Structures are given as C-alpha cells and as structure tokens.
Amino acid sequence: MDFDVPPETVEFAAEVDEVLRAPRTARLLRDVLERQDGMDGDVRELYRHLGGAGILAPSWPVEYGGRAADFTATVALLEKLVAYGIPQNLYCISVQNVGSLILAAGSERQRRTLLPAMAATDVTACILFTEPEHGSDLAGITTTAVRDGAGWVINGRKTYNLKSAYADLALCAVRTDPQGSRYEGISLFLVPLDAPGVVIRPLPSLADEQFHDIWFTDVHVDEDALFGRVGAGWSLITQMFAAERTGLDYYARGRHWLDIAAERLTRDGPPSGLVGADLARHRTRIAASRLLSCQVMQNLQEGNADIAESSFAKWHCSETAQRIAWWASDTLGLELLEPGPGVGDRVLEAAFREAPGMTISGGASEVMLDIASSAHVFDNGRTGD
Ligand SMILES: Cc1cc2nc3c(=O)[nH]c(=O)nc-3n(C[C@H](O)[C@H](O)[C@H](O)COP(=O)(O)OP(=O)(O)OC[C@H]3O[C@@H](n4cnc5c(N)ncnc54)[C@H](O)[C@@H]3O)c2cc1C
Incomplete structure (x- = not known):
C-alpha cells in the first residue's frame, strides 16, 4: 500500500486549516452549536462559506467544482472538519455520497448543473x-x-x-x-x-x-x-455503496473522540495499567481504520471499486469508533458525560449517544461482515499487502 501524502495535499491541508481557523468560520460554527437543536441545526450557511472557499470537493474535476486532487486531500479535509467540530453528515451525504455518484454515473447535464452547485452548497442532497x-x-x-x-x-x-x-x-x-x-x-x-x-x-x-x-x-x-x-437502480445503489462505505467519516470521528479522551487521560502524566493498554489498543485500531479507509479510497480513485472491501472498511471503522466512544465514557466516568462548558466535554457526551447508530447507518455490521466474508476479501490478496 502506498499512502504517501503528496506535497499538494500538505498545501491543501494548510489551506483548509486557514479557512477553518478564520473568524467567520468560528462565528458560523458557534451559531450552529448554540442553537437549541444543536448539531441538527441548519449548517448550510456554514457550508456555503466553506464551499465558497473551494475546499469541499477536492477530488472532483475542476470543471465540476473540484480541484482534481488526490484522494488524500479528501482524507485530510474530513479529518480537519471533524477535528474543528464542524458537523459533517450533510457534507458526507450530499457531496461525498450523492455527488460522487452523480460524478460517476450521472448524465453530462446532471454533472454540469448539479455538481458545481453541490460543491458550493447551493444545492444539497440526501x-x-x-x-x-x-x-x-x-x-x-x-x-x-x-x-x-x-x-x-x-x-x-x-x-x-x-x-x-x-x-x-x-x-x-x-x-x-x-x-x-x-x-x-x-x-x-x-x-x-x-x-x-x-x-x-x-x-x-x-x-x-x-x-x-x-x-x-x-x-x-x-x-x-x-x-x-x-x-x-440496484446496480447504481451497489456502486454507490462501494463508494460510500469507505469508513472515512467513522474513522475521522473515532480518531477525534480518541484524541479528546487521550488528552484528558494523559493530562496528569501517562496513564497506567489497563487504561494505558486500552489507549494503545484503540490507537492501533484507529490507525488500522485509517489504512483500510485509505485503501478503499485509493482503489476507488484507480477505478477498482470493490463492495466487499468497502463493507469491511465500514465495519471496522464504525465498530472501532463505537468502542472508543463507549470506552471513553466507561473510563472517564459519568461526570464527563454531563455537558460542560468545554467543547471536548460536549463532544464525548454526544459521541456516547451517537455510537449505537454507527454500526447500523450505511449498512449494519452483520450485513457488512456477510458481504465481506462471502467475497473472500482476505483471500484475493488485496487487503493483505
Ligand atoms: C444514524 C443513521 C442514519 C441513517 N441515515 C439514513 C439515510 O440518510 N437514508 C436512508 O435511506 N437510511 C438511513 N438510515 C437507515 C439505515 O440504512 C438502516 O437502518 C439500515 O440499513 C438497517 O436497516 P433496518 O433499520 O431496517 O434494520 P434491519 O435491516 O431490520 O436489521 C435489523 C438487524 O438484523 C440484522 N440483519 C438484517 N439482515 C441480516 C442478514 N442478512 N444477515 C445477518 N443479520 C442481518 C441487521 O444487522 C440488524 O442488526 C440510517 C440509520 C441510522 C442508524
């Protein structure tokens, strides 16, 4: 596997950081988070601001509102959106899932009319x-x-x-x-x-x-x-699932939750005993999630979509994120789950409630394992290299 991050992705990641750190982004995000409906608020104004900066569809061709970037730019983008606390679901569903299917299988008219508007968040899809x-x-x-x-x-x-x-x-x-x-x-x-x-x-x-x-x-x-x-429809749905089930958004959330939990657990020095061992185990699993996700995305970019490989990545990334959320609450205690003034407190409390749905949304775990095992994903040599 070759997941070297090209210099263009490093530059793109720095540009994304700059946009996400901008005062206007922070203000628009605060507006979303402070609303009574919290993360389910309307994020479109915030997304339009990000879309206006041209960062939301890095891998799409330039003529459709993208930058023709390598898949690693999408990985960097999602890691950063989640780390900055930007609600990512509308983005993943509209741009990553529906938009990418339109790019792959839509008519030229649909591509030209819809994709630039979706990259800018002038049009959103579910x-x-x-x-x-x-x-x-x-x-x-x-x-x-x-x-x-x-x-x-x-x-x-x-x-x-x-x-x-x-x-x-x-x-x-x-x-x-x-x-x-x-x-x-x-x-x-x-x-x-x-x-x-x-x-x-x-x-x-x-x-x-x-x-x-x-x-x-x-x-x-x-x-x-x-x-x-x-x-x-059925073949298009299968095609979309192969591209949707990269596991990327589950990995990004799990990693963010682990970073927050680790920061709390190591604040007074390295954790000892079981907690240290659990932390190491979760770090290893989250690193594996990233590799699986990148492998799926690289294969998609090279035109080698594989529903079994995607299903396995989705299973691993969602199960890992779910375990991290529940481990964080077990380890840090109920007190942490009380919403507090710090952003980190709120994130782990919300993660605890979000975790059950992760192994159901986008395809339930049992079904993901069924698809992966029936295609002998490990026997064809593609996930083991
Ligand atoms: C957070 C979240 C977001 C979602 N967003 C959307 C959305 O935007 N759009 C949308 O269309 N849907 C969405 N869904 C729905 C989701 O796709 C379905 O819930 C999912 O496909 C499972 O279907 P179901 O709920 O009918 O459960 P069922 O299919 O009834 O499954 C129930 C249980 O049986 C197991 N099971 C089912 N079949 C098999 C089998 N063949 N072998 C072994 N076990 C099996 C499942 O793994 C599961 O544990 C979302 C779900 C969640 C939780």
Missing part, C-alpha cells in the same frame, strides 16, 4: 433508500414510481433519513416494475423535496441529529428526475 419494513433488505422496497405522460408519479414512505429537512433533492430508490425481479424493478430518482405531495416529519433520535420520515403522495416529477436508466 438519500432516501430505507423504508419502514426494508433497511438491510433494500431489494424489497415498495415505494413506487409510475409513468404519467412525460413524467412519473411517486407514492410511498421512506424513513430513518438524515438531513432531508435541509436538502433540496433526495436520491430516492423506488420500484418501477412491480412484476419483475426484486432487483431489476428498482430505479433511482433525484426528487425535488419541495414538490407538492412531499411531507417530511421529524423522528426522535438518541443522537443529536434527528431522523426524518418522508411521505410521498402522488408526487409528480419530470422525466429529468430519473437518475440512470429505468431498472438500473
């Missing part, structure tokens, strides 16, 4: 795959899109969504052929969330970020809203 009865078993989705003249009519319900309240568009998986196979009858649409018939309701969550339930009742969309071919 993902509507999960339904009340279909999460891991996504091939069973029942939301339908039926042809209607020159367009389509969508009916159904999606759930456990993050960020639809702040998104302009939703990448939505629907059934277009109820008679055909479970897989071939699925298509993807980019649905404008302000269309008549779309209702978004909040769902409580243990974590800071709320879920949403989304109801579609006779929602009319143009033919333009179709993403890819009719019936090509």
